[in-house]
Amino acid sequence: MSQKRKNEEEMIDSSDEEFVEDDDIDLDEEDVEIDEDDIDDEDSVLSFDENTPVSGNPKRARHNEDEMFNTAVSSTENDYMVWDYKDIIKKQQVEVERVAEVLGISNSSARVLLRKFEWKSENIMNTFFEKELAGVLKQANITIDDIKMNQDENENADDDYECPLCLDDKKISQTTRLPCGHRFCNDCWRYHIELKIKEGQSRVMKCMAFKCLEAIDESVVSKIVTDKHMRAMYEKSIVESYIEDNKNIKWCTSTPSCGNCVQTNLPPSIPLDIRCYCSHEFCFKCTNHPHLPATCEMMKGWLQKSQDDSETANYIVANTKECPKCGKVTEKSSGCNHMTCICSYHWCWLCNGHFADYQHSCGRYKTPTYSIDHNNADVKRDESVKVSNARTLLERYMHYFTRYKVHEDSRNKEKVTRDAIREKMKVMATLQRNATFDIDKIEESTETLFRCRKTMQYAYVAGYYMFDDSGQDLTRYLVGVKKFKGQQKQLAQTIWEDNVEQLEMAVESLSKLLESPVEEIVQPDTKKNIMGSTVLVDKRLTALYSILNEELMEEGCQLPKPRPVIPRTLLKK
Amino acid sequence: MSSLPRRIFKETQKLITEPPPGISATPHEDNLRHFKVIITGPATSPYENGIFNLELFLPDNYPMVPPKVRFLTKIYHPNIDRLGRICLDILKDKWSPALQIRTVLLSIQALLSSPNPDDPLANDVAEHWKKDENGAIAKAREWTQTHAK
Known part of the structure; x- marks a missing residue:
């Protein structure tokens, strides 16, 4: 374990004991902030339905002109704002009047x-x-x-x-x-x-x-x-x-269109996860599905690749082997395990060994010797053949693709869990006085979980492109990513993978906690654990993004960390 | 055609009574928005002595949109393609409702006098024009002799 990681571990460990309290304070402050900012005109402006959460991240547009400009200019804490049609007319009018007055x-x-x-x-x-x-x-x-x-x-x-x-x-x-x-x-x-x-x-x-x-x-x-x-x-x-x-304003890309538009406070060339008030999500730069921490360019290549290759790749990995001598990809078409390659080599489908004298047998169990090339003990591989390179590439791709897919699936399953929890919490709310507060906290935790699942899903895309060492030309997908050489790359990869791993572990434990029965969730201890775990996950996420931006991305191409999404119910207080 | 706008009526009348030199335009009897046009090749151009048939159509939105014009006679010209379509700015984005059939036809006549191979429609012809102007002019003259009699 590297020194850096060790230190971090200690830091997290020590915070593990305290953060529950910290967390409470933090969240309380957040509540107060929201009260001040959003409550005044929320009844007239917000028309949320109760059940779907809304992003707390974008500031709701104001109908008071002065205030509107203040939000537009000074809201450094918001990466973007969502406006509806009336807001736009109003904004436009203000600008028109200003120009008319000056000129x-x-x-x-x-x-x-x-x-x-x-x-x-x-x-x-x-x-x-x-x-x-x-x-x-x-x-x-x-x-x-x-x-x-x-x-x-x-x-x-x-x-x-x-x-x-x-x-x-x-x-x-x-x-x-x-x-x-x-x-x-x-x-x-x-x-x-x-x-x-x-x-x-x-x-x-x-x-x-x-x-x-x-x-x-x-x-x-x-x-x-x-x-x-x-x-x-x-x-x-x-x-x-x-x-x-x-250039800083775009229509929400929902279909059918919700008619809202989104204004970014960051340069429009930076990919940014947007959630509109209609709960549709997209990336501001490429308008496709949000994909941070991967860049738009990576996603373009990735989606193309997964559309073209993934089925074929799955099939090849699952159903073929390579000839141990020439490396040709081979599919077993009948029951016989005696393979005869077109290179005239005879080999065994089960053990990859040489099938020399028609008396081959590999049925006896032998303790593996863990020699590095136990596969090729009895045959010298033809080194000039590059086919095995293709398999390495494929296996590398499959490594990333599987993880990408798994996190996506988990996210979908967790959506179901969340709905279930929500239902039960509603029932609880009728019985318990303090329950709304709990519901909000749980909501927040699930939102954080989703955010991190998504980050991990796309972190594998980023990893696939950033640390490729197979020599394929991926430069067009690496816009804004630092160029590494040799050792540097290795180091960066280790740091990145360490951090993804840390996040992964934190997320899995939060995910497990949230899957506990509702009766358990409402227990003070579990509740505390969940909140603590949520804070930890968020810290890991922050760490991942700061590594990304400090070590991996070029100056000026920093990617914004997706911000906490505060449930709608919290705004309603 | 139920009623012909006064403008089209007046334009037609004037085209028939005072035709511009080297140009004639007469509407078809069954469709007064559809004109048979004859332009004679301008002197000192490779199209000299040629008689070129064109058709001109006034869409419903005329004069807010430009008339549609095309050559029916084959012509070797860098701004006119083999289907007879003409590359002329006033027939496209530079159209103004203040322009008329008369001005359009005069512009086409002028285009015959001064081909513009830098803004081509028929690429092969324009290429020829740029590489070997004399050869291209000779070919244009030859085509005029064969097709535009």
């Missing part, structure tokens, strides 16, 4: 500006301070006098005007002139704008004149488009543009 233009012009600048208000502000209003408007193709729209002093509303598009005779009052000077009749404008909205191109609506780039202002749109349905589509496209242009 001294109308809200509708500010909206056009923001869309042109892909909702990057800092860019607008920067351009504004460098090149003043004229520069900003020029960049967005808005003519300066867009604020004093339409009417020319010397034109009379009753004058006749032939629309250059439909060539119909109209009154001036039935036409609209853009600030660029081009005037067309309202019918043509409507046709044009509605077509663009229908085509989903309302973001880049320009003047109809040839080669004119003037943007159509929103005030024109709202004057021209009267159809309710069209207006709704237009409004929706503006909101959507806000999400689609903003």
Whole structure:
């Protein structure tokens, strides 16, 4: 055992005795924090159903503007936030008003500006301070006098005007002139704008004149488009543009869509486990199923590989052996155990030995001698044949794949256990006064268990890619991972595997505790054990992530540790 | 076709009464949105003396969307493919409802005078044009003689 690990062991051991108390204090503090933060408006905002837990990690969006910005900016403790449609409209409105105020233009012009600048208000502000209003408007193709729209002093509303598009005779009052000077009749404008909205191109609506780039202002749109349905589509496209242009915000990927979106507080290039309020989970970066601590690139390779290979690989491992001489993969097709390889070597399926004289026998039990190459004692292996390499690769892959699968299965089974516990706890709650508190604690423990199971599941994917020494080219899957050489790699692998092992052991003991009968769980001792075990598991998880980020990942590619998920019921207090 | 928009009616009328030089466009009797177009090859171009047949169709959303035009006569040109489809910006993203059938046809005529092998539709032709301009022009002239009589 390395010194490092030993120390850690001691540290954990000593904390083992105390952490139950610590834990209580910690959790109490957490409760208080939640009370302050979330309780005020939770009744009006939160519409959770009681049974499914919700992530305590994302901050719920506020409808109070000031507070909203505070959360958006200062919430360092949250990796992401979940917003619903109304929140987005509100957020957007705040931004529009801010730009309108600073630049001294109308809200509708500010909206056009923001869309042109892909909702990057800092860019607008920067351009504004460098090149003043004229520069900003020029960049967005808005003519300066867009604020004093339409009417020319010397034109009379009753004058006749032939629309250059439909060539119909109209009154001036039935036409609209853009600030660029081009005037067309309202019918043509409507046709044009509605077509663009229908085509989903309302973001880049320009003047109809040839080669004119003037943007159509929103005030024109709202004057021209009267159809309710069209207006709704237009409004929706503006909101959507806000999400689609903003790299830090993404739609929740649930199907059918829940309509919520998620804003990350980390750089959008970092994979992040998201749980939306609809309880759908995904990775912010690749939008697939969350997969930390493996990276998106690893997952891409892994899923591809497991789709392509796993069945074949399983079959090969289970049903074939290699010829002891040439290494060809061999499948036994009949009852006879005397194998004749195409390399003309005769061997025994049972012991892999040479089947020389048709009198081969290996039925007697011999105590294994534990010699290193007991397999090949009687035959020199043909070293030039590389086939055995394929088997080593396969076996390595199967090692990781099996563990990956097992943790996934455990997670699914534990879901059932959790539901069972929950049911029973509900019954308990009716009998015992203090029970809700217990339920919350148990909930929290199961959530932690899930989180760690998932981490372990994907830790094997990460391990498979990070410590490969077979010489296959895996560089494209190793984006953001440090490049190791020789000894260094070995060392890193040992540290990583030690930590995974530690986590694994902690998780298994928590898992066992949670599987105890409910009557036992409610016993004070078991309860304490569970809470203690939960804290330990979480500590191990933290340790695993800090090893990952300090030793294995490159600077700037650090992966965020999935945060505790606080049950909904806890928020309801 | 129940009612033809006033704009299409007026455009057609003007195309017939004052046709642009070297261009004629007449609507089919059974569908007034479907035009038979003839463009004569511009002088000093390899298409000189050629008579090129095209068809032009005005979709329902015209003039909000561009007309559909294609060559019916075979032509050796880097911006026109073997199906007669034309690569011209105003027929695609640069379309403006302020443009008309007349302007579109004049632009196509201009395209015959100045082929643009850097923005090709028929890759092999454009390649030929860039490598051996004289040879390509000769071939275009030859095709005009055989196909565009």
